[in-house]
Amino acid sequence: MIQLAQPRGVGALQRWFFERVTSGEAAADGADERLVLGGVLPPRARVDIYRNAYVARLLECLADDYPAVAHALGASVFETTCRDFVASHPPTSASLNFYGAPFAEFCRTRAQRLDAGFVPELARLEWALVEAIHADAETILESSALADVGENEWPSLRLIVSPALRVLRCDYPVHRYYQAFVEDEAPGAPERESSGVAVCRRGEDVWRFGLTPPWLGLLESLRDGAPLAEALAAFEAMASERDASLLQQTFGEWVAAGFFAGITLD
């Protein structure tokens, strides 16, 4: 930060104006004394243009980040929820890229009032997509790197996950709900059902994978730093024959989607 002496008149004026613009009430007290009178609009109406724009911009930001939540809640409840969020979360960054980060937790605290228990988890998924978009995913593990690992090194091999990978364990099938939403199927509220979902980005493409429990367990183990051999042994112990038969193909898809950034050998 570069600190200069504050110009007192300008500072007082900015603090007064910013309070008027960002306060929840239709407060324009002092406008007649501080603004030029005359012209096409009265002072309060002029302040209101900025007040309305402040809220509209933040609502638009949340609507961009959470379209499936908006569908799940319906337009009216979503807007009310967003307005309450905006009122309690003034932006503290020059960028709006991460303004919506606390929205999933905000929804969780209101889940009962929203009568939609799955919405906070859906919001987590949508936020994971935003994070994947902005994360650094420059370094990617190529499958050829695994081919170079010697047989005696496999037991100690660990995978380094990409900074763009997010793995979510959910109490609702939010991946299935989201998929139906993007396919314009207008999904209804789902019943409880344990599920998992992984989100990652490689280059310009963002990938989303639904995960059944064995796959979720495997990916969580790898993310948490377990040796590959150990994670695979745990997977095989709980996987069905069909899941086990898909291991090589699925692992290849994860590598291709950029889940991993590299390997380490102890």
Add this chain to the structure above:
Amino acid sequence: MTNSTTASRISSASSASAIPELAIGVGLRSQHYDTILGQRPAVDWFEVLSDNYMHTRGRPLAFLDRITARYPVALHGVGLSIGSVDPLDTAYLEELRALRERTGAAWVSDHIAWTGVNGKYGHDLYPVPFTEECLRHIARRVHQVQDFLEAPLVLENPSTYLEFDGSTLSEPEFIRALLEETGAALLLDVNNVYVNSVNHAFDARAYLRSLPMDRVVQLHVAGHSVVSARGPRGEDATHLIDTHAGPVASEVWALFEQAVRLGARAPVLLEWDADIPPFELVHREALRARVHIERACGGSERSRGASRLQPSAGGAP
């Protein structure tokens, strides 16, 4: 107040620019990535909204890298908050400098405005009072930014919906003094001049005549929205909002012609940010500037018996 060495840096930076005068550009928007990268339209240059490519290490930069490999760009920001009394954000400046280096941008611009105070951000461009105190405050900060960026800053006249009481300078007087004091250059947004002239009831043509056109390094045109309203006593309170939506109004093109006649020979950029149509339509609207440039230059240049106009040609490689 004393002028700084930045004035000399302006001319050298301008001459080194990869964007020729009166080249016609379009504001880069993510909705158009596929068209731009897939069809490689013949656009002279793009203006990149710098804030959209800061605070990210991800996909926006991946797209931007591919676009800047093919087209010249300039950076245009909304988050510098040059008028705020909060300390200048050096982390923001560092990211901005890194983005300029990454993109090879011809210049970096932002608005004569502030966006927040006390560590809170309104994400809007708020008006400044046109006082000597505010002028000195902003000038000091412009110097600091220019020293940090090691390049002149380009400042845009903003659209506003209110004016603070107590101003001792007019808006063009304030801008002229700021540019003279700092050596910064001007991004003249013609739509903003028109919007403000309606909202604050001043003569837009007189406003343009008061500006130092030799300091203009870029021109903006855009659409705006007309809001019909009634005042408290039932009087007409129709006003304009700078929405960057829709085609450029004929009144704005007329002011644009006047700016060119007055000597503003700078790259032209169309901003379109709301209800964004397909790229072809936006580009076609931007190219309307050629007709107005020719009309403006035809009058003034013929009278001098020579033409300075170099119509933009060629587009992207």
